[in-house]
Amino acid sequence: MSEQEQNKTGEQGQTSLPDAHAGKEKPSKPRSGNRISKVGVLGCLLGLTAIASVGGLGWKGYQIWRQLPTEAQLMTQVHDALAPSRATHETILVLKAELNDTREQYSRLVSRMDNLNRKLVRLQGSDRSDWLLAEAEYLLRLANQRLLTMRDVKSAMTLLSQADQLLITVDEYGLFPVRQALAEDIAALKAVERFDLEGTWLKINALIGRIGQLPLLPPNGFTPNQPESPAEETLASDDTWQQHLETTALETWHAFTGQFRIRTDNHEAVTALLPPSEELYLRQNLRLMLEQAQLALLQGQEKLYQTSLANAQSWLQTWFLNTGPEITAVHSQLSALQQVTVLQDLPDISRSVVALKGYVDDLAEQRLPVTPASTKKTSENSKPATADSSEAGQ
Numbered sequence: 379m380s381e382q383e384q385n386k387t388g389e390q391g392q393t394s395l396p397d398a399h400a401g402k403e404k405p406s407k408p409r410s411g412n413r414i415s416k417v418g419v420l421g422c423l424l425g426l427t428a429i430a431s432v433g434g435l436g437w438k439g440y441q442i443w444r445q446l447p448t449e450a451q452l453m454t455q456v457h458d459a460l461a462p463s464r465a466t467h468e469t470i471l472v473l474k475a476e477l478n479d480t481r482e483q484y485s486r487l488v489s490r491m492d493n494l495n496r497k498l499v500r501l502q503g504s505d506r507s508d509w510l511l512a513e514a515e516y517l518l519r520l521a522n523q524r525l526l527t528m529r530d531v532k533s534a535m536t537l538l539s540q541a542d543q544l545l546i547t548v549d550e551y552g553l554f555p556v557r558q559a560l561a562e563d564i565a566a567l568k569a570v571e572r573f574d575l576e577g578t579w580l581k582i583n584a585l586i587g588r589i590g591q592l593p594l595l596p597p598n599g600f601t602p603n604q605p606e607s608p609a610e611e612t613l614a615s616d617d618t619w620q621q622h623l624e625t626t627a628l629e630t631w632h633a634f635t636g637q638f639r640i641r642t643d644n645h646e647a648v649t650a651l652l653p654p655s656e657e658l659y660l661r662q663n664l665r666l667m668l669e670q671a672q673l674a675l676l677q678g679q680e681k682l683y684q685t686s687l688a689n690a691q692s693w694l695q696t697w698f699l700n701t702g703p704e705i706t707a708v709h710s711q712l713s714a715l716q717q718v719t720v721l722q723d724l725p726d727i728s729r730s731v732v733a734l735k736g737y738v739d740d741l742a743e744q745r746l747p748v749t750p751a752s753t754k755k756t757s758e759n760s761k762p763a764t765a766d767s768s769e770a771g772q
Contacts, residue, residue: 507548511738514548517541518560518731525567525724529678530575534727535567541730556737559729566725578718579672585711586668589661592708593699660697664690671715680721687716 521537524530542560545553671686691712698705 507550510544510548511734511741514541514544515731515734515738517544518734522728522731525727528676529722529724531567531570531572531722531724532575535564538564538567538727538730545734552737552741553734556730556733559733563725563727563730567727570722570724571719573718573722575675578715579675581711581715582668582672582675585708586665588704588708589664589668592661592694592705593702594657594660595697595699660693664693667693675718675720678720678722678724680719683718683720684716687712 517537518541521534521541524537525534538560542557542564545557545560667686667690671683671690674680674683674686691709694700694705694708694712700709
């Protein structure tokens with residue numbers, strides 16, 4: 379027999395042995411084997427079901443995972459979602475800045491209203507010292523003007539004294555330097571050599587008023603011809619031709635000698651007379667000379683003053699009749715006026731007005747309202763707003 383047949387017989391013998399023994403076993407053993415096979419089949423089914431469910435869940439999860447967005451898409455969606463909020467934040471920052479500007483403008487308007495209110499209260503007379511200081515400053519400026527333009531020392535002294543009385547009425551300690559400068563200006567004015575400026579000006583003005591009464595030189599040294607009476611005319615008509623010839627010759631002589639003037643009061647060269655129709659020119663020219671002397675007197679021009687009076691005196695001697703008490707009095711007054719010294723060294727009295735102006739300015743600065751704290755707060759609040767906007771841009 380071959381090896382295959384031997385193997386088959388061996389297997390059959392082995393299988394037959396259990397069958398022989400099987401007839402001797404109890405009938406309950408075949409039932410347990412059937413139960414085990416059913417449990418195994420059930421377990422296999424459950425396992426397959428579990429595997430299928432896990433696979434289905436895995437496949438479903440894979441599908442879900444594929445549908446999920448990527449990280450870049452998520453970032454884009456986040457940025458898109460935050461864009462409206464960022465725009466709203468920037469709008470809020472702009473509104474904050476505008477609010478800060480509005481607060482600053484409001485604070486400035488409040489400050490200006492306070493200043494105007496204080497000025498209005500002062501103008502209404504609540505602060506009487508301000509009015510007194512303003513009046514004193516006006517008097518000091520007027521004194522400087524009188525001294526510089528009119529060289530009127532007396533008026534300047536009076537105005538300075540009145541300003542000093544007003545400062546005494548105010549009675550403030552801060553005015554001590556002002557009163558000290560004012561006292562120095564008054565002392566400087568008292569040291570000036572005085573003369574009667576108003577009196578001198580009035581004397582020249584009185585001479586101007588007498589010009590119309592001064593006598594001019596006559597056109598000739600002869601007595602004017604008197605008109606003949608009617609009786610003489612009738613007698614002349616009865617005269618002979620010789621008498622007519624003598625009369626005609628005499629009239630011709632008077633007409634010829636009327637063109638000359640004989641002066642016996644001096645030995646100077648005789649100047650040609652102007653026609654009688656120009657008498658107004660003679661008097662008006664003398665008036666202008668005296669008015670020029672008045673102007674030089676007010677301006678302190680010594681040389682022009684003396685020259686004007688000398689020209690007026692020479693004009694009188696040349697074109698006016700130098701006999702009689704009227705012209706003699708005029709000459710004596712002109713000589714006395716020429717002795718007046720017009721030129722004076724006037725001091726500078728502007729120290730007091732400068733000191734008072736500085737005091738008034740300092741007082742006005744002290745009364746100005748302090749800058750409100752709201753302006754500083756708004757400026758500090760504006761800094762974080764700009765920082766937030768820079769961070770939002772980043």
